[in-house]
Amino acid sequence: MAEQPTNPLQRPLPDGVVPEPVVVRTEEHWIAIMAAMLIIFMAVVVVTGVTHALHPPSNVEVIDAQTLHLNGEFVESNLGTAVEPDGSVTVRIIALQFDFVPHCVLVPADTPIRFRITSADVVHGFLLPMTNVNTMVVPGFVAEVRTRFKEPGEYEMPCNEFCGLGHHGMVTHVSVVAKDSFPTQNLFDRTTCAQE
Ligand code: CUA
Numbered sequence: 001m002a003e004q005p006t007n008p009l010q011r012p013l014p015d016g017v018v019p020e021p022v023v024v025r026t027e028e029h030w031i032a033i034m035a036a037m038l039i040i041f042m043a044v045v046v047v048t049g050v051t052h053a054l055h056p057p058s059n060v061e062v063i064d065a066q067t068l069h070l071n072g073e074f075v076e077s078n079l080g081t082a083v084e085p086d087g088s089v090t091v092r093i094i095a096l097q098f099d100f101v102p103h104c105v106l107v108p109a110d111t112p113i114r115f116r117i118t119s120a121d122v123v124h125g126f127l128l129p130m131t132n133v134n135t136m137v138v139p140g141f142v143a144e145v146r147t148r149f150k151e152p153g154e155y156e157m158p159c160n161e162f163c164g165l166g167h168h169g170m171v172t173h174v175s176v177v178a179k180d181s182f183p184t185q186n187l188f189d190r191t192t193c194a195q196e
Helices: 020-051 187-191
Strands: 080-083 089-096 099-101 104-108 113-119 124-127 134-137 143-147 153-158 171-177
Touching: 080 104, 089 104, 089 124, 113 124, 113 134, 124 153, 134 143
Parallel strands: 089 113, 104 171
Antiparallel strands: 080 089, 089 099, 113 143, 124 134, 153 171
């Protein structure tokens, strides 16, 4: 038997052990793959954010959550869908344990829509699946999200922020109707469209 070198680094590798240059090369390849994935993911975030107008609802607009019902934009008669002079639509909603008020909103398709939402108590979430609408609703602030629905349809609008024991049941509807059938609806229809 040949004599083993005293320096362990100089001993021949046993069968099945991958030599160091191969290990280094493989690790370098994987580092390059991970870096490429990070770059791709960041690019996806930036591109979707810009093209689909996804953004945090960070227009820091404050409101007194204790007096929503008494005065200002979110008094009861002002809730629901309102048509602006330019033809766009503003929807005002209050989130509270455990419902959204109004319980259903009717909006026209193919029209710029602005949701303005605030909370009367704790943090809630406002989400319309398969759209760009997804925001936290923080008491003391007004969250604003803009969107446009291409087609008429029904949207479930679940609260997506845990807000208490009734959170799972906190769901509302957004009913999107054809643009030409919308203006004939009166305000009562716009806020009582829920089909139970
Ligand atoms: Cu409101 Cu969860």
